[in-house]
Amino acid sequence: MSKTVKDAIETIPTDEINSISLSLVRSEILTKVIEYCKKHNSAQMSDVDLMDWDVEFANVHYTTLFDLVLSANYMNINCLLDLVCGKIADMIKGKTPGEIAKLFDIKDVSTYEEDN
Amino acid sequence: MADETSWISHYDDDTRKETQDIDSLSEPGEEVDKDGTVISLDIMTDDLLDRILAYLPVESIFRASSVSKRWFSIVTSESFSWNPSNSPPQKPWYFMFTSSDEPTGCAYDPNLRKWYCIELPFIGTSNWIISSSYGLVCFMDSSRVLYMCNPITKRCKKLQEPYGLRFSDYGALAMSVDKESHSYILAIVKSKQVPENFSQWDISIHVYKSEEETWATPLTEVLIGWRGGEESVICNGVLYFLVYFTGGVPSESRHALVAYNVSGRASQASLRRSFISVPCSLTCGRLMNMKEKLVMVGGIGKHDRPDIIKGIGIWVLHDRKWEEIVRMPHKYFQGFGEFDEVFASSGKDDLIYIQSYGSPALLTFDMKVKQWKWSQKCPVTKRFPLQLFSGFCFEPRLKIAP
Numbered sequence: 371m372s373k374t375v376k377d378a379i380e381t382i383p384t385d386e387i388n389s390i391s392l393s394l395v396r397s398e399i400l401t402k403v404i405e406y407c408k409k410h411n412s413a414q415m416s417d418v419d420l421m422d423w424d425v426e427f428a429n430v431h432y433t434t435l436f437d438l439v440l441s442a443n444y445m446n447i448n449c450l451l452d453l454v455c456g457k458i459a460d461m462i463k464g465k466t467p468g469e470i471a472k473l474f475d476i477k478d479v480s481t482y483e484e485d486n
Numbered sequence: 487m488a489d490e491t492s493w494i495s496h497y498d499d500d501t502r503k504e505t506q507d508i509d510s511l512s513e514p515g516e517e518v519d520k521d522g523t524v525i526s527l528d529i530m531t532d533d534l535l536d537r538i539l540a541y542l543p544v545e546s547i548f549r550a551s552s553v554s555k556r557w558f559s560i561v562t563s564e565s566f567s568w569n570p571s572n573s574p575p576q577k578p579w580y581f582m583f584t585s586s587d588e589p590t591g592c593a594y595d596p597n598l599r600k601w602y603c604i605e606l607p608f609i610g611t612s613n614w615i616i617s618s619s620y621g622l623v624c625f626m627d628s629s630r631v632l633y634m635c636n637p638i639t640k641r642c643k644k645l646q647e648p649y650g651l652r653f654s655d656y657g658a659l660a661m662s663v664d665k666e667s668h669s670y671i672l673a674i675v676k677s678k679q680v681p682e683n684f685s686q687w688d689i690s691i692h693v694y695k696s697e698e699e700t701w702a703t704p705l706t707e708v709l710i711g712w713r714g715g716e717e718s719v720i721c722n723g724v725l726y727f728l729v730y731f732t733g734g735v736p737s738e739s740r741h742a743l744v745a746y747n748v749s750g751r752a753s754q755a756s757l758r759r760s761f762i763s764v765p766c767s768l769t770c771g772r773l774m775n776m777k778e779k780l781v782m783v784g785g786i787g788k789h790d791r792p793d794i795i796k797g798i799g800i801w802v803l804h805d806r807k808w809e810e811i812v813r814m815p816h817k818y819f820q821g822f823g824e825f826d827e828v829f830a831s832s833g834k835d836d837l838i839y840i841q842s843y844g845s846p847a848l849l850t851f852d853m854k855v856k857q858w859k860w861s862q863k864c865p866v867t868k869r870f871p872l873q874l875f876s877g878f879c880f881e882p883r884l885k886i887a888p
Contacts, residue, residue, distance in 0.1 A: 433525045439534055451537070458527075459541030467552040474527035478554045 372407070373446030399437045402427075406450050428457040432474070528556075536560050540568040544576060545598055548638060551884060562639055562884050578834035581606075581637060582846060582877035584866055591877070592866055593637070596837060596850060599862045604637060614876075615716050617672075618834075619775070620663035621883025624672060630657060632672075634888035637880060643888040645672075648692040648701040654678045658718035658727050662775075668886055669697045673748055675727045677714035685732060687713040689757060691725065693748055705746065707757050712742065719773040721780045723749030726803075728771050729761070740792065741768050743782075743803075765808040769795045769827035774879075776833055776853060779803070781811075783831040783838060795827045800838065800851065811853065814840075818858055822847055832879040839879050844868075846875050 409415070409423060428435065435454050442451040462470055471479045530538070539550055539561060547568060551561045560566060576597055581604065583591030592601045615626045624645075625633045635642040654676040663670040672694040680686040690706040711732055718727035725746045731739070743762040747754055754760070764771065769785035769792070780803040785795040798814040819825065822842045831840045836854040841847065846864040851857070866875070 436525055436527070436529065439530065439538075443531075443534055455534070455538045456541045458538045462538075462550065463542060463546045465549075467549055470550070470553050475525070476527055476554050476557075478528070478556055 372403075373448075374444065377446075396437065399434070399441050402434070402438060403441055403445065403447070403450065407447070410449065424453055428453055432458065432461060532556075532560060536565075536567055540566070542568070545595065547884065548882065551639065558639070562887075564885065566885070575835075576882065577837050578879050578881045580832075580839045580848060580861075580877055580879050582841070582848065582864060582866065582875060584846070585874040585876075592864060593882075594848060594861050594864070595882075596861065601862060601865050603865070606635070606637060606640075615657060615659045616878045617659045617661045617719070618832075618878060618880040619661045619670065619720075620665060620668075621881050621886040622661070622663055622670065622888055623878070623880050624659060624661050626657060626659045626674070630654070634670075636883070636886060636888060638882050638884060639887070641887050645694070646699075646701070648674065648694070648703065650676075656713060656715050658714055658716050660718040660720045660725055660727070662720040662723075663886070667697075669695070671695055671720070671748060673718065673720060673725045675714045675718050675725070679713070680708065685711050687732070689714055691746060691748075704748075705754075705757070709758060712758075714744075717771060717773050719775050719780065720748060721775045722778040723747065724780075726773055726780050728773065739764055739767060741771055743771075743773075745806075762803070762806050765801050765810065766799070767792045769793060770829065772829075772831035774831070774833040774838065776802070776838070777835055781833065781838070781853075782808075783833075783840060785827055785829065786813075787827070793827055795825060798829075798840065812851070812856060814849075814851075815858065818849055818860075821849070821860070830876050830878075832877075834879050834881055837879075839877070841875065841877060843874050843876060848877075 406427060409427075410420070415423065430438075435458055438454045439451065439458070442448075442454060461473070465473065467479075470476070527535070535557070539547070539557070542550060547561055551558045561568070579596070580594045581591050582594065583606075591604060591606060593604050594601050613628050617624050621636055621638070623635050623637055625635065630647050632645040632647050633642055634645055656677040658675040660673045660675075661670055674692045674694075676688075676690045676692065678688045678690075680688055687709050688706065689709050690703055692701055692703050694701050709729070712729045713732050715728055715730050718725060720726070725748045727744050727746075729742050729744055731741070741764045743764060744757050745760050745762060746757065764782075764784070766784075767787045767789075769787045771782050771784045774781050774783070782801050782803070784799055784801065786797045786799050788794045788796045797816075797819060800811045800813075801808040802811055803809075822845065824844055825842050826844065829840060829842050831838065833839055833851075836852055838851040838853065840849045840851070845868055846866050848861040848864060850859050850861060852859070868875075
């Protein structure tokens, strides 16, 4: 599922594999990622149930979502990346620019009116 | 970021309700994670931010562009991966402003039925002549200064005006944007009364091409008894403008339409020969490009008193003949209250807007489903008896710059 891991496995000779370096991913996040991959790889759940599971999975504090985006991006897991990006977009929907900037602690909020 | 300068001011309570329904984990104030550090969305790389924003529906995209400079440059960049064909086609918006000193006006979004306050850089108290096409709006003021602007991104550019424009009595403005290349043409129809002979008018057509950044004057002609005004539009490469009878021998109709080909190189017969008569006696006419068809919204005059309005009609031009689409039902006509013989009207695609200069009431007509509908109540109210309101229709687009 992870292209990064797949590439790593393919390039390193089999008998030398002990560990694959994923130094940028914190252990708690890696646990979540592994949980996601395991669930999506097992063929046991129906599509609908899997979608419900995804919704539950992504129902976390937004800082965890950010970590998941960065990790899924680093590990090249596109379906997980889509899921968490979509969830963050849901949090942006319906908010005013001021609310978005405050919620996500965005700096550099000067707009064109303030420049002129 | 001060709220007064934020692009959106909310008059609609639905959005506040929607915010409260969201999972409590996303309430403002809860920015701190377990370790007590604050994490900002700024940590995302541009391509990740692009990926996130690409999930937003179109009205959120407009708001996202106002969050920060970085978000603005991402959503307006050519490579932004948001796919507009995934969202339903947007009906055009209507920008309404009033004759006061404030530079703000309100834009009506008929898709969500909401009004947004927008500050345009220079609306002020000027009497503007306005034309718009594909997300760009061109303003010409009484001293014939020209601006091209995108009201959503607020990018604005002053254009060089053609020589001699400041000395005309009347000027009409029309523009057309090429959807593929984003280049545009502007046409100005200038009318100047000949000093020695009041029934003669010097008409000249000036054309600007954005790719070349130059003006040309392909036609000048003297008309007798007719002058141009301020009403013109370009449809399918043809410039249409209204001319007005100025007296002399009484004529049946006080208005006529002129067609002039701005796209081709073929030289054309005189303007006088290309007059197209209007369908009935009008008090005023407003021209608009509706999917490259010329549509006119006209005030219908009374038989005995052609300067008094008794109704409003909508016609479409096929070749050189008018076909009546609809007449405004009496209840809507009365709904405006006092209605002058002149009014504001503009439209794009399938939606026509009509408003009376004396009030902020706004009526829409959907050409596709043939339906009349009042807009949501405008947040701007009439504060004194002589206050005037005007407006124009435009397509909200992020990715086009003047």
